């Protein structure tokens with residue numbers, strides 16, 4: 402880690418530290434058991450430098466932050482036409498776990514909400530892949546974005562699977578519309594594996610920086626995904642990444658972003674920087690309270706708002 406920007410990061414973390422409002426996600430029992438005071442932030446620049454402060458190397462589950470990356474894999478593996486036929490790109494204005502399907506077609510409104518993400522998960526890899534092979538392709542793909550081998554937290558995965566009634570219900574709806582064409586349980590199982598991938602704030606910043614760097618991991622130099630796919634992914638992050646607070650986020654922060662219920666948050670500023678934060682207490686939209694404050698601060702201090 403370099404040593405100048407961390408002073409700034411340490412100062413900003415100290416400024417938000419006393420805010421203990423919000424609650425860690427309660428509907429996944431293993432997540433509720435995590436230390437709610439964790440706090441960390443990392444900047445990853447496109448020349449491969451990493452600056453961080455706080456809990457930057459603590460592992461936690463990626464949860465919904467996996468969604469833009471899995472959407473990218475689906476687009477790369479199946480092409481735009483087949484993916485867009487099954488998942489739209491319009492903000493839902495609803496919570497992440499609402500059904501939010503188009504009325505006639507049953508197409509989920511976008512790939513950032515659970516309905517769209519479950520569908521995008523089903524579209525990763527070739528049509529012949531079984532659920533286990535697909536989950537493997539997802540872990541491999543997320544690992545390429547991070548630039549290191551990632552693994553799954555089996556305890557969080559089992560804990561979520563036991564309480565997955567809402568996602569199972571959504572998947573059964575998708576199956577009834579033929580948006581899913583296979584056993585919904587296998588798809589939800591794979592999607593929950595995807596959400597249970599362990600990452601650190603450092604990993605997330607690198608994943609965000611790979612998007613900001615138009616698909617090339619800034620440290621490994623590997624092209625992980627094509628530029629056209631990255632444009633699509635950043636666009637849906639900008640419009641749908643923060644769910645039903647996407648408008649507030651766009652006006653206050655103005656960076657394509659994605660949150661997860663374990664408390665992670667990423668922002669990817671095209672051509673500039675990848676940013677990630679961790680703080681497990683969430684607001685009513687399922688976004689990290691202190692994560693949002695940190696991003697507001699970064700955006701205003703450094704003029705990062707893209708509009």
Ligand code: DON
Pocket residue numbers: 463464465466497498515561568593596660661662663686687688
């Ligand atoms: O499907 C779920 O409910 C979780 N595995 C992920 C939800 C999530 O992270 C929402 N984001 N803030």
